[in-house]
Amino acid sequence: MPIVKNVSRAVSQLLQSSGCGCGISIVPVRCIGVSPRQVASDASFHSVSFSDTDHPRVLITGGLGQLGVGLAKLLRKHFGKNNVILSDIRKPADNVFYSGPFIYADILDYKNLREIVVNNRITWLFHYSALLSAVGEANVPLARAVNITGLHNVLDIAAEHNLRLFVPSTIGAFGPTSPRDPTPDLCIQRPRTIYGVSKVHAELMGEYYHYRYGLDFRCLRYPGIISADSQPGGGTTDYAVQIFHDAMKTGKFQCNLKPDTRLPMMYIDDCLRATLEVMEAPAEALSMRTYNISAMSFTPEELAQEVQKHVPELQVTYNVDEVRQAIADSWPMNFDDRNARRDWGWKHDYDLPELVTTMFSFLGSDSRIAQAN
Ligand SMILES: NC(=O)c1ccc[n+]([C@@H]2O[C@H](COP(=O)([O-])OP(=O)(O)OC[C@H]3O[C@@H](n4cnc5c(N)ncnc54)[C@H](O)[C@@H]3O)[C@@H](O)[C@H]2O)c1
Ligand SMILES: C[C@@H](O)[C@H](N)C(=O)O
Secondary structure (H helix, E strand, O other): OOHHHHHHHHHHHHHHHHOOOOOOOOOOOOOOOOOOOOOOOOOOOOOOOOOOOOOOOEEEEOOOOOOHHHHHHHHHHHHOHHHEEEEEOOOOOHHHHOOOOEEEOOOOOHHHHHHHHHHOOOOEEEEOOOOOHHHHHHOHHHHHHHHHHHHHHHHHHHHHOOOEEEOOEEHHHOOOOOOOOOEOOOOOOOOOOHHHHHHHHHHHHHHHHHHHHOOEEEEEEEOEEEOOOOOOOOOOOOHHHHHHHHHHHOOEEEEOOOOOOOEEEEEHHHHHHHHHHHHHOOHHHOOOOEEEOOOEEEOHHHHHHHHHOOOOOOEEEEOOOHHHHHHHHOOOOOEOOHHHHHHHOOOOOOOHHHHHHHHHHHHHHHHHHHHHO
């Protein structure tokens, strides 16, 4: 296809997908000839070969954490194995490496990331790299670099190459002065962790690039995510995954949050499905670019009671981690996700009893397989 046709289709896609509905005229970055990084107006736009009938070409950054491998699996089912590239700075396990394309990508290396996007004709980018709340407090300079500088690289590359960009935010983007029960989409956001500050920054920068440059930025604020086959990366909600493993292995669980600490949570399948759904939603359906999504809220005590229905002998003790407790006490207790439900039909499948049953059936079959081997 001639380049001129490609570019004009890209521009019209970009204009259609801007969908801000705010009455402000959008000038895509490429039309004004100066990108946020001062890239020449004729540089590297040939990656735009994705039309509505094609599958997107996907890159996932930070893909070896709790969520990325599951996301790759879901997207590969929809778009084909070779259209979804998982990336990280860590070495993948054999089963991950052999399940589809994997590439080394450090989001702090702008040129490396740009080369990957260009050479692989990427059209959709899921930006999962981050340091989570607890590990972020333990290493603020690194969290600031990965979560803020890394995001800047991703935003610029996405704007230059006309990508559809998904960046997850979190319940951690709210703070002690936000309304906590429930927390709406739009309210005061003054988080007190570097993680939360960087996520508010990501929400605002993504929306700014959308309105300023027409970037197709989409963002969901995830609750704490619970998964059976992947480990959390150092957050405040990690206890809600660990309890299942300890219940199965030792029958004893020591919780690092107080028994009555209520936080929004979600099963990983709901989270990843929501992510795909918001990326596939028509731009005109999105009245906002950053949405809360919700499924359930519970306290450690309530989770333990539900777990004890499956493992009655489980003993739970509490040894509160002051850092995590202070973080949890500043976060939403319940999330108001009415806008996501109204705009693009978000609906969760898993509530607390279903989550617990699903976790045990997964871990149970997993441990039976391990014992048999
Ligand atoms: N898991 C949750 O409960 C949850 C909840 C809300 C939001 N989120 C968000 O979802 C995303 C994925 O979360 P997760 O739980 O999988 O995180 P994780 O901590 O498990 O994984 C993050 C990954 O980022 C990678 N990374 C670190 N520095 C990097 C760099 N310089 N370049 C490239 N990759 C780098 C790490 O190696 C790691 O594999 C994050 O942005 C997180 O903030 C997660
Ligand atoms: C909530 C979420 O962002 C992450 N699991 C954390 O606790 O930091």
